[in-house]
Amino acid sequence: MRTSNVLFLCTGNSAHSQMAAACARTLSAGLVEAHSVGSRPAAVVNPLTVLVMQEAGAPFSGARPKHLRQFLGMRGDHIITMCDNARDACPVFPGEAQHLHWGFDDPAAAAGTPEERLVVFRRVRDEICDRLRVWLPESGALETVSR
Template identity: 50%
Template sequence: MAEGWLRHLADDRFDVSSAGTQPVGLNPGAVEAMQELRIDISGHRSKHLQEFLNQRFDHVITVCDRAKESCPLFPGASSTLHWSFDDPASAQGPPEARRAVFRRVRDEIAERIRRFIRDGA
């Protein structure tokens, strides 16, 4: 969802990539939550960090605590940030309760990215 928001809110100001330490594919709940706001992330691909180890980045942002702990160093990054969000994929309960968690986290990510852009990323 973070990749989708950054692409949506920043237009072409950033070359955006996202990856994980254990990529498992797009979560349908994330796709649905973003689609509610007409942001299509269905074409995004879950990538492994290894794909990016030889690339240079201005900003490296982790969005879950597990990723913060296991994320490799990216030499040359002008900033390394950690934004802790709940993992909506671990939400329990009936479908509507799980959807509510995806929506909440989606909105929290959007607000954090808006601040990142506003503060001069």
């Protein structure tokens, strides 16, 4: 038996795909192997991403942006693009992965004061985690799969 593999893809891999992977790992209690990657990864994870995920109680130490090239040979059960740029850049992955597109606002692009930006990061985190609360049980990702 193995866990489901879920790959969250965005452009910079510094905000919403990182949030999605952390939330999926937390909500699934280890039944989902969640990864986040970017088509043009940033140098570091956005500090506001780290802050809002820690606020939510999601383990988030050691997170770093990764390029999707690192995962091209990976067997993915579910490939989820988080922004339009990532959807356009998404390569074909081996196997019969379910491909989904979830078009969330990119919190890293939010303008305003630090407090206003933090509000956007929290909103997007909550939207992503709410979507995952519904999707994970419906998708079958929480069920172990025969090798």
